[in-house]
Amino acid sequence: MSKSQDELFRVVEYSAEAAERIGYSDYSYWKSVFQNFLKKKSAVIMTCIFFGLVIFSFVALMIGKYDYQHLMSESSLAFTAPNSEYWFGTDNLGRDYWCQVWYAAQVSIKLALIVAAGECILGVTIGCIWGYVRSLDRILTEVYNVINNIPMIIYMTLIALVVGQSFRNMAVSMICIGWLTMARNVRNLVLMYRDREYNLASRCLGTPVWRVLVKNIFPYLISVVILRLALSIPQTIALESTLSYLGLGLDINTPSLGILLRNARNYFLNYPYLLLFPAVIVSMITVTFYLVGNAFSDAADPRNHV
Amino acid sequence: MAKYTVKRLLQSLVTVLVIATIVFLLMRMLPTDYYFTEDQVMKLTEEQKNDQLMAAGMLDPIGEQLLRFYGQIIRLDFGTSRRIQNGQPVVAVIGSKFTVSMRMGLISMAFSLVLGVALGILQTRNKDHLLDHVGAGYTILVNAVPSLVSYSLVLVVGSKVFGLPSLYSTRNVGESSVLPIICISLSSVAYYALWTRRYMVDELNKDYIKLARIKGMATKDIMVKHVLKNAFVPLIQYIPTSLLLTISGSLLAERFFSVPGMGPLLTDAITRYDLNVVQTLVILYASLGIIGVFLGDVAMMVLDPRIKLVDKGGTR
Numbered sequence: 001m002s003k004s005q006d007e008l009f010r011v012v013e014y015s016a017e018a019a020e021r022i023g024y025s026d027y028s029y030w031k032s033v034f035q036n037f038l039k040k041k042s043a044v045i046m047t048c049i050f051f052g053l054v055i056f057s058f059v060a061l062m063i064g065k066y067d068y069q070h071l072m073s074e075s076s077l078a079f080t081a082p083n084s085e086y087w088f089g090t091d092n093l094g095r096d097y098w099c100q101v102w103y104a105a106q107v108s109i110k111l112a113l114i115v116a117a118g119e120c121i122l123g124v125t126i127g128c129i130w131g132y133v134r135s136l137d138r139i140l141t142e143v144y145n146v147i148n149n150i151p152m153i154i155y156m157t158l159i160a161l162v163v164g165q166s167f168r169n170m171a172v173s174m175i176c177i178g179w180l181t182m183a184r185n186v187r188n189l190v191l192m193y194r195d196r197e198y199n200l201a202s203r204c205l206g207t208p209v210w211r212v213l214v215k216n217i218f219p220y221l222i223s224v225v226i227l228r229l230a231l232s233i234p235q236t237i238a239l240e241s242t243l244s245y246l247g248l249g250l251d252i253n254t255p256s257l258g259i260l261l262r263n264a265r266n267y268f269l270n271y272p273y274l275l276l277f278p279a280v281i282v283s284m285i286t287v288t289f290y291l292v293g294n295a296f297s298d299a300a301d302p303r304n305h306v
Numbered sequence: 307m308a309k310y311t312v313k314r315l316l317q318s319l320v321t322v323l324v325i326a327t328i329v330f331l332l333m334r335m336l337p338t339d340y341y342f343t344e345d346q347v348m349k350l351t352e353e354q355k356n357d358q359l360m361a362a363g364m365l366d367p368i369g370e371q372l373l374r375f376y377g378q379i380i381r382l383d384f385g386t387s388r389r390i391q392n393g394q395p396v397v398a399v400i401g402s403k404f405t406v407s408m409r410m411g412l413i414s415m416a417f418s419l420v421l422g423v424a425l426g427i428l429q430t431r432n433k434d435h436l437l438d439h440v441g442a443g444y445t446i447l448v449n450a451v452p453s454l455v456s457y458s459l460v461l462v463v464g465s466k467v468f469g470l471p472s473l474y475s476t477r478n479v480g481e482s483s484v485l486p487i488i489c490i491s492l493s494s495v496a497y498y499a500l501w502t503r504r505y506m507v508d509e510l511n512k513d514y515i516k517l518a519r520i521k522g523m524a525t526k527d528i529m530v531k532h533v534l535k536n537a538f539v540p541l542i543q544y545i546p547t548s549l550l551l552t553i554s555g556s557l558l559a560e561r562f563f564s565v566p567g568m569g570p571l572l573t574d575a576i577t578r579y580d581l582n583v584v585q586t587l588v589i590l591y592a593s594l595g596i597i598g599v600f601l602g603d604v605a606m607m608v609l610d611p612r613i614k615l616v617d618k619g620g621t622r
Contacts, residue, residue: 149325149592153557154332154584157576162335231449238452242558245454246573261454265562268458269465269472279455283447290450 029219029302036299043295050288053281054109057102066096068103068255079271088277092267101277104255108282111171111256112236116229118175123182124225128213130183131190140187144180152177157248165251170243174236182228186221193217223301230293234286241282257282310616311600318596322589323379329588330375333581334368340579343389379589385582390575396586400568404553407560407567411552414487418494419545425495426502427534433507441499448496457489457562464488474565486563490556494548498541505537539610546605547598554591 038044061068064087082089088097130140159173193199194217202212237257243249244258245265252259260278261268268275298304338359339347350358359365363374378385384396391399429441448456464485465472471482509515510533518528553568560569575583607613 145321146324146328149321149595150329150332150588151572151591153573154329154576154588157573158332158335161340161577162337234450234452238454241452241454245558246561246570248573257452258454261458265458269462272462272466275458275462279458283451283455286450286452287446290446 027305029305032305033296033299036304037296040295040299043292046288046292046295050285050292053105053285053288057106057109060102061099061106064096064099064102066099068099079267081271082273089271089273091263091274097274097277100255100260101281104257104260104278105281105285107167107250107254107256108237108240109285111167111174111240112233114171115174115178115236116232118171119178119182119232120225120229122175123179123228124186124221126179127183127186128190128217131187132194132209132213144184147177148180156243160243160248165249167250167254170240170250174239178232178236182225182232185224185228189221189224190217193220219302223297226293226300227297230290230297233289233293237282237286307616314600318593318600321596322592325592326375326379326585326589327372330372330585331368333576333584334371336576336579338364340577375585384586387575387583388580389578390571390580390583396582399583400571400586400590403566403568403571404555406565407555407569408553410483410487410490410565410567411555412549413483414490415494415548415552417487418491418498421491422495422498423502423541425499426506427529429499429503430506430510430533431529438503441503445496445500448493453489453493453558454562456492457559460485460489460492461562472563474563476566482563486556486559486565489559489562501541502537505540506533509533509536535609539606539613542605542609543599543602546601547595550594550598550601551591553594 079092080086080090082097086096086098088101091097091100126140129136131137155177156173159169163169163173190213199212199216202216240249240256241258241261244256245262247262249258250256257278261275264271264274264278338355341359341362341364342350342355346355356365363371387394387396387399391402425441425444429438432438461472464470470484471478472485474482474486515528515532518532519525555565555567555569555571557569557573559565560567572584572587574580575587603615607615
């Protein structure tokens with residue numbers, strides 16, 4: 001004889017603790033991102049090298065025997081090969097090269113980080129609006145086409161001539177042009193995701209627009225934004241060096257990679273160390289950042305999460 | 307197709323006109339002091355400066371200047387260069403410079419197409435093996451290291467190890483062009499290799515390739531007749547533009563090796579207030595860019611008959 005239902009099942013008291021144990025998943029977006037990232041040993045090592053370099057650039061300026069602010073030209077010391085007094089030798093004016101190289105590396109990193117942050121904020125904001133607000137699409141596309149079709153060197157030259165050359169102007173003008181690519185990438189993604197069913201449902205339920213953007217769409221943008229940032233940092237450093245080399249970048253008193261190589265252009269065939277030190281340090285910075293950015297962007301893609 | 311071409315070219319004409327107008331207005335933002343040489347700025351009085359500007363029509367209202375500029379464009383009169391080459395017609399200035407840039411550009415392009423596509427094919431054939439990693443390493447290095455640094459390295463290696471001239475000279479064109487050409491090619495080799503590999507790998511994973519393998523087609527035939535041909539379709543879009551824009555030269559490479567080409571012309575013209583040269587160059591580059599994209603579309607259509615530029619209607 002079978003037991004009745006009352007005997008088989010028993011009603012339990014509601015317990016908040018037990019309810020949480022069933023409904024709780026310990027998935028957290030950023031935790032998975034870091035877990036995925038840490039799995040890639042090469043990327044982790046690269047990150048360490050990058051931060052090591054940045055920290056060392058400060059240490060290097062402190063332990064150097066000469067201070068950048070008080071460098072003296074001393075023609076009798078010109079082109080001293082690296083030795084215990086001048087660790088990287090001296091340049092054509094007899095100034096210590098060690099502090100110039102590290103100072104230039106710092107300037108380059110600082111500029112690249114500021115430009116990347118600015119590009120990111122401006123590009124993502126405009127990109128979201130561009131992709132989400134249908135009536136603005138035509139106008140913004142036209143603006144994009146016009147700005148993008150005029151050679152960038154015209155803007156940079158004009159800004160250098162009209163506003164003047166300084167670190168701040170350089171950063172602002174690079175941000176003003178750099179947001180274009182970021183905004184375009186973001187816009188294409190927003191267009192792809194804005195009309196998915198779950199967003200339609202959200203909108204029907206009366207979710208405010210900002211919340212749809214931040215909660216539903218933004219997670220898909222993160223990996224692309226990070227990839228774009230990782231590419232933008234080497235590009236900014238390269239652009240800065242090119243412009244400074246052409247005399248359109250930073251003013252001559254701010255040492256940067258471009259200025260150093262511009263000064264050394266006529267000499268480094270005979271004194272290769274003038275090229276070697278800045279080249280190796282800056283290449284290490286850009287290459288590590290490029291690789292780390294790629295790895296991090298892979299890790300940030302939610303489709304790669306379990 | 308004819309109707310589509312005409313419509314598209316007319317649209318492009320408007321785009322070029324808008325670009326020309328914006329550059330015209332941007333250039334008017336330059337302080338008028340740049341109109342004079344440094345000597346003149348020091349010596350001339352304000353009145354003399356004003357007289358000269360007045361005579362050149364620089365002080366007329368912007369609208370009037372703009373109308374005059376449109377008139378010139380319609381008559382295809384690009385004016386004369388003021389300070390790049392005194393009094394020479396702009397067309398002659400460009401004519402004297404573009405051959406140098408274009409010759410180097412074309413050689414570099416042929417070189418990088420052959421080398422880049424070959425590298426891409428090799429990488430695909432040896433996917434995830436040594437050669438693939440070497441190619442990927444090259445691409446990363448070229449993309450990440452600032453070109454000023456890589457040009458400097460090419461210069462040091464080229465002149466120290468191979469004894470090549472470190473500056474361009476008109477007396478020894480052949481030898482002194484080698485290093486600039488290598489520098490210009492560095493990034494385009496990486497570009498072609500990267501995308502050839504990417505598109506070929508994508509293509510290799512498709513079902514029809516598996517079918518071709520199953521029915522016993524030789525790997526070589528599959529690679530050449532199917533994979534490479536299909537992978538080349540998106541690449542060819544880019545080729546006419548870069549072919550046409552070889553005329554513009556490379557700013558950094560030409561400055562670096564003192565090549566008397568088109569590269570530095572634009573910035574020089576801006577810093578010397580040579581407005582006619584700036585405007586002509588902008589119109590030239592914009593038109594060539596637009597024509598290039600159009601030719602690229604046509605080339606893509608020729609290579610892949612499935613691509614149609616003209617919407618037939620109802621086919622979807």
